[in-house]
Amino acid sequence: MQNPITTLQNLLAADGPLARAWPGFQVRPPQTELARQVETALQSRRSVILEAPTGSGKTLAYLLPVLVSHRRVIVSVGNLTLQDHLLQGEYQKLRLALPQLRSMFVLKGCDNYLCAWRWAELQSDMGGRGLDPALQAALPVVRDWLRGTRDGDIQSLPLAAPVRAQVRPLVTIGSEQCRGADCAYFHSCFFQRARQRAATAEVLLINHRLLLSDRRLHSRGLGALLPGAEAVIVDEAHQLPDLLLQHNLDVMEEYRVQRWMRALEQLIQPQAGLYPEFQPLLRQLQRLWRHIGAQLQENAASQPLIPVDGASLAPLANLLQRLRQWLALLQAAALPVNxxxxxxxxxxxxxxxxxxPGQVLYADLGSQGLRLLSPRVLNPFSSLAQDATAWVFLSATLRVAGSFDFFRRALSLPALPNWHHNTGLDHREQALLWLPDELPVPGAEGFYQAWLERLQPILRQLDGGILLLFSSHQVLQQCAALLTDMTGRPLLVQTPQGDRQRLLRQFRQSPQSVLLATGSFWEGIDVQGTALRCVAIDKLPFVAPDDxxxxxxxxxAAERGGSWFDDYMVPQAVIRLRQGVGRLLRGPADQGLVVIGDRRLVDKPYGQRFLNSLPVMPRARQWAEVADFLRQRDLLRATPGL
Structure with a gap:
C-alpha cells in the first residue's frame, strides 16, 4: 500500500496533478510541511496543536490528508459562512482536480433548516396574513423553494439577504423548542435527515458552535449531537477560547423566555381545562419578569451590565421550580413537553x-429586553488525554509572544505536541509597522479626530486600497462621518445588516477605496495586490471590561487563579491583533503598511507582549520614515490626492 505521506508530497509537487489542474499553483514549503503534520496526526491517532502562517494555504494542507485518508473525520470551521465557502470553494476545486477524493457532508445547527412544523403553523395562521407586505410576498417564494429543495437549508432560499433574515425566525426553530421524536413531522424533518446522513458520512463538515454544543452535552453525560469520529480537525482554532466562554455563559433572556412561554401555552391550550393552574403560572412568570426588569431599570446607573444579588431573585427561582413540577406532571401525562x-x-x-458564594450574576437591559447573565467554567476539552479521537487544533494565530500556553490554558488542554512554521512571507522587506507618535490615549477626548488626521498623508498619497479596522460599530460610524469630508477616496462602510461578501467584492474591484470595518473583517478575508496596501487599526482590540x-x-481567573488581565485579556487581544495585522500580506507579491494608533504599545509594559507576537518588520514613528518606505517600493501615487 502506498504511503499516504508520499502521496501527499506527490499531490503537492510542482509537477503534480494539482499543479497541472490549477494555473498558477505554487509549491509552498509551509503548506507541504503542514500537510505532513496533519497526516501524521491522522495516522498515529495523536492530538496536536499546529500554527501555520498567513499565506501558507492551510485549508488545502489539511483538506488533502483528510480526503485521501481512510479515517472517519470531522472538520470544524469558524462559522456558517466558512462552511459554505470551504464546501463551494477549496473542496470543489479539489474534487474537480482529483475526482477520486472522498465526499464531504455538511451539518449545521437545527435553526439553519426549515422546520416543517413551524411552516405548517404559519400556513394555518391565515396564510400569514398578519405579516407585513414584504414577508407576505416572500411566502410563495418559500413554498416554491420547498418543492425543489433537497436539504431545507435556509441559506439557499432565493430571497434578498435582508428579507431572508426576516423570514428565517418564522420558519425555523431553536433547539429549545424542537419537539424531537414527539413531533408529527419528525420523519420528514430536514434537520433529522441531515443528522442521519451525518451519522454515516466519512468526512463531516461542521462549525465551532455545533462542536461546542456537542462537547457540552458529552461532558454532562447527556449524549451527543455528532457521530463518533477517529479524528477532529479544528480550523481557526484561535476562536475557541472566546466561543467556549460564550457557550459557558448561562443566559436567561427576555425573547427566549417569551418564545418559550408562547410555544408552551399554544401546546397546552387544547387541554387547558385539564390543567387550570398551569396557564396562570405562565402569566405570573411574565408579570414577574417585567417587574424585575422595571426594578433594575429604576435603580440602574449608566453601565450596561448591572450586578444582581442572586437572593433578590428568590421569587423568580421559586416560580421556576413550580413550573418544573408542572412540566413533570405533563410529561407523566404523555404530553410532548420534553x-x-x-x-x-x-x-x-x-x-x-x-x-x-463566589458566583456572579449580571443583568443587561439592552434593546431586546432584560437578560440575566452568569459565567461559569466548564472544561469540555480537559478529557482529551483519554480520548481515542485525534484532535488537530489549527490556526495562523495560536501563540502569544511565541508560546501556546494561553491557548492550552483557555481550553484546559492536556500537554499536547505542538508545531509552528515561521512565516513564508518576508515581512522585513514587504511591510512596515507605523506607530504614530504624539497621539492621545484611546478613549481620551479628541483621539479619533487626531487619529484620522494622522492618516491624512496615507489617504492622500498611498497608491492602493486601505482597510480601517475598528473594535465597535459605533466608533466606525463616527469615523465614517468624519472621513466623508477628509478624503476624496471612495468610502465603503460596513453596517450590521450589510452583505459582507458584496462589500468585499466592491473593495477588491475599487483598488483606491477605503473600507471601514469591524467584527468578522478582522479575520478570514483575503485581499491581495493593489486592492490592499494598508491596514490601519485604531486601538488594541481589548474586550470592554463590562462585556x-x-x-x-x-x-x-477567579476559579483557576492568576490575573484576569495579564493571563486572559491581554492574550485574547494579542490573538485578535495578530489576526488584524495578518490581513495585509497574503502572498509573496504583496507589500504595504500596518498602522496602529494605540500609544500603549510603546508606553505600557504589556505593549511589548503585543509587539513580540507580531511578525518581525521595520517600525517607524514619523511620517517621513513611512514615506521613504513607500517611495522605495513605488507605493505612492504619482499625483497625491487623486
Missing part, C-alpha cells in the same frame, strides 16, 4: 448557582 424541560432547568440552575466575555474571563 423540549421545554431543558431550558427551564438551565434557567433554574442559573438562579440557584447565582446564590452560591459579558470579560466577565467570563474574570470568573475563570
Amino acid at each position: 423540549q421545554y424541560v431543558e431550558p427551564l432547568q438551565q434557567w433554574s440552575e442559573l438562579l440557584q448557582r447565582a446564590r452560591e 459579558p466575555l470579560a466577565l467570563a474571563w474574570r470568573q475563570q
Whole structure:
C-alpha cells in the first residue's frame, strides 16, 4: 500500500496533478510541511496543536490528508459562512482536480433548516396574513423553494439577504423548542435527515458552535449531537477560547423566555381545562419578569451590565421550580413537553448557582429586553488525554509572544505536541509597522479626530486600497462621518445588516477605496495586490471590561487563579491583533503598511507582549520614515490626492 505521506508530497509537487489542474499553483514549503503534520496526526491517532502562517494555504494542507485518508473525520470551521465557502470553494476545486477524493457532508445547527412544523403553523395562521407586505410576498417564494429543495437549508432560499433574515425566525426553530421524536413531522424533518446522513458520512463538515454544543452535552453525560469520529480537525482554532466562554455563559433572556412561554401555552391550550393552574403560572412568570426588569431599570446607573444579588431573585427561582413540577406532571401525562424541560432547568440552575458564594450574576437591559447573565467554567476539552479521537487544533494565530500556553490554558488542554512554521512571507522587506507618535490615549477626548488626521498623508498619497479596522460599530460610524469630508477616496462602510461578501467584492474591484470595518473583517478575508496596501487599526482590540466575555474571563481567573488581565485579556487581544495585522500580506507579491494608533504599545509594559507576537518588520514613528518606505517600493501615487 502506498504511503499516504508520499502521496501527499506527490499531490503537492510542482509537477503534480494539482499543479497541472490549477494555473498558477505554487509549491509552498509551509503548506507541504503542514500537510505532513496533519497526516501524521491522522495516522498515529495523536492530538496536536499546529500554527501555520498567513499565506501558507492551510485549508488545502489539511483538506488533502483528510480526503485521501481512510479515517472517519470531522472538520470544524469558524462559522456558517466558512462552511459554505470551504464546501463551494477549496473542496470543489479539489474534487474537480482529483475526482477520486472522498465526499464531504455538511451539518449545521437545527435553526439553519426549515422546520416543517413551524411552516405548517404559519400556513394555518391565515396564510400569514398578519405579516407585513414584504414577508407576505416572500411566502410563495418559500413554498416554491420547498418543492425543489433537497436539504431545507435556509441559506439557499432565493430571497434578498435582508428579507431572508426576516423570514428565517418564522420558519425555523431553536433547539429549545424542537419537539424531537414527539413531533408529527419528525420523519420528514430536514434537520433529522441531515443528522442521519451525518451519522454515516466519512468526512463531516461542521462549525465551532455545533462542536461546542456537542462537547457540552458529552461532558454532562447527556449524549451527543455528532457521530463518533477517529479524528477532529479544528480550523481557526484561535476562536475557541472566546466561543467556549460564550457557550459557558448561562443566559436567561427576555425573547427566549417569551418564545418559550408562547410555544408552551399554544401546546397546552387544547387541554387547558385539564390543567387550570398551569396557564396562570405562565402569566405570573411574565408579570414577574417585567417587574424585575422595571426594578433594575429604576435603580440602574449608566453601565450596561448591572450586578444582581442572586437572593433578590428568590421569587423568580421559586416560580421556576413550580413550573418544573408542572412540566413533570405533563410529561407523566404523555404530553410532548420534553423540549421545554431543558431550558427551564438551565434557567433554574442559573438562579440557584447565582446564590452560591463566589458566583456572579449580571443583568443587561439592552434593546431586546432584560437578560440575566452568569459565567461559569466548564472544561469540555480537559478529557482529551483519554480520548481515542485525534484532535488537530489549527490556526495562523495560536501563540502569544511565541508560546501556546494561553491557548492550552483557555481550553484546559492536556500537554499536547505542538508545531509552528515561521512565516513564508518576508515581512522585513514587504511591510512596515507605523506607530504614530504624539497621539492621545484611546478613549481620551479628541483621539479619533487626531487619529484620522494622522492618516491624512496615507489617504492622500498611498497608491492602493486601505482597510480601517475598528473594535465597535459605533466608533466606525463616527469615523465614517468624519472621513466623508477628509478624503476624496471612495468610502465603503460596513453596517450590521450589510452583505459582507458584496462589500468585499466592491473593495477588491475599487483598488483606491477605503473600507471601514469591524467584527468578522478582522479575520478570514483575503485581499491581495493593489486592492490592499494598508491596514490601519485604531486601538488594541481589548474586550470592554463590562462585556459579558470579560466577565467570563474574570470568573475563570477567579476559579483557576492568576490575573484576569495579564493571563486572559491581554492574550485574547494579542490573538485578535495578530489576526488584524495578518490581513495585509497574503502572498509573496504583496507589500504595504500596518498602522496602529494605540500609544500603549510603546508606553505600557504589556505593549511589548503585543509587539513580540507580531511578525518581525521595520517600525517607524514619523511620517517621513513611512514615506521613504513607500517611495522605495513605488507605493505612492504619482499625483497625491487623486
